[in-house]
Amino acid sequence: MSKRPEIAGHESASAGFSLVAVLVFMLIVSATVVPFAVTAKTRLMIANNEVEQERLSLLAEGLGNVVASELTGGSGTKTFPLDSTPAACRSGAFSFDVRVQDHGGLIDLNAADDHLLALGFASLGFEQQTSQALAEAAMRFRDNAKLFAGQPRPRSSVGPPEDKQAPFESVSELQEFSALASVPLQSLHAVFTVNSKRGTISADHAPNRLRAVLASGTSASVVQAAADASAYTVDVVVRRDGSGITGEAGFIIEKSPTNPTAFSRVSRSPVTAAAALPAVVGATGCEVLFGTEAAQILRGWNS
The missing domain is CATH 3.30.1300 (Pantoate--beta-alanine Ligase; Chain: A,domain 2)
Known part of the structure; x- marks a missing residue:
């Protein structure tokens, strides 16, 4: 016996409502779960990359x-x-x-004279006057105060806030100089050192940019043959x-x-x-x- 039209319509509406309810529920679950899944996958990829980099x-x-x-x-x-x-x-x-x-093939900050130091600063792109001022500021920074006793010591506009009056311990100390604060540390290390302990530089072992500046001038501190x-x-x-x-x-x-x-x-x-x-x-x-x-x-x- 067939169902009455009103009963069949009611069951059809109920089924349609149930389907919509299920779809809404699935959307809510997806909206909740998918971001967590994506985040977890992203974190896993980042972790794998970090492990590979290490x-x-x-x-x-x-x-x-x-x-x-x-x-x-x-x-x-x-x-x-x-x-x-x-x-x-x-x-x-x-x-x-x-x-x-x-x-x-680098310039030792503690052993080089002012002329050689100035050549190093010139290789970083500074003009001659600024390079010479930086060289003098570096010598005052590193040297004992007795060397400058009785001499006026105006504060250099390119130098550090205070002079250390002791040898450079690291090339990174150059970034205390106002004119060098923005120079990348890699660039400073490509010109200067505190480890050669020599007042000369071997031009044949100097990096290309520094070698070009050394060749443009003359200095007894620039030698061609590399020492041990x-x-x-x-x-x-x-x-x-x-x-x-x-x-x-x-x-x-x-x-x-x-x-x-x-x-x-x-x-x-x-x-x-x-x-x-x-x-x-x-x-x-x-x-x-x-x-x-x-x-x-x-x-x-x-x-």
Whole structure:
């Protein structure tokens, strides 16, 4: 027996209401759950990227030690350019960028005379007058007050608020100078050092920008033949293809005075951001840069 029209209509309306109620409920659940799911996925991706970056940074740190050992052992001075010119290699999905700077090719803030200091500041883009003022301010900052006893000491407009009257302990102290506060620390480290302990600079190991300024003037403090290096900056950048993730390590090493093949880390160096580094053309095999044993480890790292 067929249902009466009014009963059938009522059941149809109830079914329609139930369907709408279910759809509304599903929308509410989706609106609540989906943001949590997206947030969880995003956090997972960020965590994975952070883990990968830490992994690559540890690899860069280890390879930096390998390079330091080669430099103090003597073989690295033939393998790597010593003027911050990049050397690169590839292993599987990873590429490696190494830069080595002999501190004999930098200007020592505590040993250089005012003329050599002025050349260093000129390489940063300062005009001659400002460069000379910065050089004089650096000498007053580092030197004992007795050297200037009885001399008027007007405050330099380009110098620091106060003179230290003791040797520079770090290149970063230059950022206390008003004219240098905005100069990136990487740029200062590319010109100056406190680790060479020499009043001369080896022009053939100077970075390109500094070398060009040294060649434009004459100074007895600028020599061509490089002396035996006592300190190096070692920077290593590791990239994984297609990921945009990099690992970086940079530090300054000094040779041991008692063991000619040993070294010690004296400080960290500010590694230039990988994105700012130009691509290196003509990468060699990693055996050439890091030796056979390290290259085998890198191949295992890829597997």
